[in-house]
Amino acid sequence: MKLAMSALIVLIIGCSTFQGKTEHQKTSSKELKREVISIDETIRPGDVKFLKLPKMADAKLYCRGQEQRISEGEDHSTAVVMESYFTEFKPFTCEFKIKDELATVYNFTVMERRFNEETLRVSPRTIKLSQKDQDRAWQEQLVLNKIYASSHPSLFFKGPFVKPLNSKVTSIYGVRRIYNNEKKGQHLGTDFRAPIGEKVPATNRGKVVLARDLFYTGYTVILDHGMDIFTVYGHLSKTLVKEGDIVEKKDLIGLSGNTGRSSGPHLHWGVKVQGQYVDGMILVDESKKFFLP
Numbered sequence: 001m002k003l004a005m006s007a008l009i010v011l012i013i014g015c016s017t018f019q020g021k022t023e024h025q026k027t028s029s030k031e032l033k034r035e036v037i038s039i040d041e042t043i044r045p046g047d048v049k050f051l052k053l054p055k056m057a058d059a060k061l062y063c064r065g066q067e068q069r070i071s072e073g074e075d076h077s078t079a080v081v082m083e084s085y086f087t088e089f090k091p092f093t094c095e096f097k098i099k100d101e102l103a104t105v106y107n108f109t110v111m112e113r114r115f116n117e118e119t120l121r122v123s124p125r126t127i128k129l130s131q132k133d134q135d136r137a138w139q140e141q142l143v144l145n146k147i148y149a150s151s152h153p154s155l156f157f158k159g160p161f162v163k164p165l166n167s168k169v170t171s172i173y174g175v176r177r178i179y180n181n182e183k184k185g186q187h188l189g190t191d192f193r194a195p196i197g198e199k200v201p202a203t204n205r206g207k208v209v210l211a212r213d214l215f216y217t218g219y220t221v222i223l224d225h226g227m228d229i230f231t232v233y234g235h236l237s238k239t240l241v242k243e244g245d246i247v248e249k250k251d252l253i254g255l256s257g258n259t260g261r262s263s264g265p266h267l268h269w270g271v272k273v274q275g276q277y278v279d280g281m282i283l284v285d286e287s288k289k290f291f292l293p
């Protein structure tokens with residue numbers, strides 16, 4: 001019986017092909033299985049990518065088995081995929097389903113990316129924390145966790161992200177760091193050369209979800225751009241926005257400085273996507289390719 005059914009399905013598909021039916025007619029026909037499209041993609045630690053999906057009712061995307069946010073645009077939908085710096089290099093899939101039926105599968109292979117090492121000197125009190133500073137840093141971490149746990153559900157930004165400054169990049173994303181010859185860490189942001197008082201703009205439209213002094217990043221502004229994309233501006237000498245403000249791309253949000261755990265005046269720009277710090281320069285490139293094809 002099973003064999004007979006399979007033969008019948010093959011026959012129906014065969015007939016529809018023979019009759020020259022289009023893909024659209026095939027998929028709209030109830031008795032036929034949808035043809036699953038398979039797409040091979042690569043991603044590296046700290047990368048972020050945008051997926052263009054057809055705008056359909058009852059459409060869902062699952063990456064690594066987890067349902068993802070989909071933002072509906074005028075003629076298509078957009079989803080965001082990232083890979084953590086702390087990757088285990090396991091391949092994964094993103095499955096796009098329409099009415100619970102698999103339509104497209106993206107097969108991601110995680111490629112290697114090498115990160116250099118750098119040494120730097122910072123204030124010893126930011127390496128060996130006093131009890132008071134430990135308590136402060138802990139309290140601030142709780143505030144940050146809460147901020148990153150909720151985001152505008154759809155794209156709140158407009159078009160590609162831009163670099164915050166056009167000055168020399170003094171430290172790239174991902175370098176392994178040794179502070180004061182004793183503490184190891186990773187630099188999960190991009191540092192731009194900036195004297196104290198340089199104007200710092202928003203890298204895209206967003207909502208100010210934090211504007212305050214933090215132990216590690218000093219005076220800091222965090223913007224929520226929607227879809228779990230946040231940008232962080234650290235070590236500022238002054239914040240010029242308040243929590244709850246909506247800012248447009250290139251609006252002034254603060255002045256650069258040397259506050260918090262910093263080895264000299266500069267702007268630290270961090271990008272957090274789906275709870276992980278990713279490479280902001282990749283976000284700039286990928287969003288440019290995606291929104292300005």
Ligand SMILES: [Zn+2]
Nearest residue numbers: 189190191268
């Ligand atoms: Zn930095």
